Amino acid sequence: MIQLENVSKIYNLSKEVSVTAVEDVSLAIKAGEFVVITGRSGSGKTTLLNLAAGLAKPSGGKILLDGQDLWSMPDKDQSGQRSKLIGFIFQFPSLLPTLTTLDNVLLPITFANGAGPEDAAGRAAELLKTVGLVDKVGAYPRQLSAGQQQRVVIARALMNEPRLLLADEPTSNLDERTEQEIMELFQQIHADTGITVVLVTHTNQLVRYGTRSVTMAEGRVVESRDVAQP
Numbered sequence: 001m002i003q004l005e006n007v008s009k010i011y012n013l014s015k016e017v018s019v020t021a022v023e024d025v026s027l028a029i030k031a032g033e034f035v036v037i038t039g040r041s042g043s044g045k046t047t048l049l050n051l052a053a054g055l056a057k058p059s060g061g062k063i064l065l066d067g068q069d070l071w072s073m074p075d076k077d078q079s080g081q082r083s084k085l086i087g088f089i090f091q092f093p094s095l096l097p098t099l100t101t102l103d104n105v106l107l108p109i110t111f112a113n114g115a116g117p118e119d120a121a122g123r124a125a126e127l128l129k130t131v132g133l134v135d136k137v138g139a140y141p142r143q144l145s146a147g148q149q150q151r152v153v154i155a156r157a158l159m160n161e162p163r164l165l166l167a168d169e170p171t172s173n174l175d176e177r178t179e180q181e182i183m184e185l186f187q188q189i190h191a192d193t194g195i196t197v198v199l200v201t202h203t204n205q206l207v208r209y210g211t212r213s214v215t216m217a218e219g220r221v222v223e224s225r226d227v228a229q230p
Ligand code: ADP
Pocket: 011, 013, 019, 020, 021, 039, 040, 041, 042, 043, 044, 045, 046, 047, 048
């Protein structure tokens, strides 16, 4: 699903100063895996996820998404390919406060030039059911708890039926109990749909929810191991 070959990302802060955020990373993620990437703050997790999503251009190396090199295709093909394939959950996702949860979940369709599935609203409602918010379809974000808002964000990321779900610290501003519920939701979605999940977190304890854990330190992948399934 994702293949990174000797990938690096260097940010040039000025002529003299540069930061190597990701250094010589080679990593292959197969379809159907649930990979949890951990590492300290500043170890390059977000940069790696953005590279995998085609949101950042590598300074070196090669990235294949579903066998295709996004950076070798024209811009519009690239963004089309990306939005078809990937659901992305940013670290600080925002719901639009003036839209109901249903309309927030429908947003990706609105952006994908309106050419969504015929019954987009029906699909959005179904997704809200999947994430356990069947009774919140008409609610506004301010009427939801942080955990419920994150459920809406997850439903929204699934709207375009992606085959790959990428999430950057999706539980970082939740209490422990809610964190557990959200991680179980990712597990449930992974098990029910077979979607490939790559989730980034600085919390080591969350690796048990995945099928594989990958550890980063100073821009490099320092460990990759399968997680024993219960
Ligand atoms: P993590 O998500 O593990 O906390 P990041 O990928 O955000 O790590 O950052 C890795 C390193 O790259 C850090 O040293 C960070 O300061 C630097 N970095 C990240 N993004 C940028 C950027 N846009 N410009 C300059 N430096 C950046």
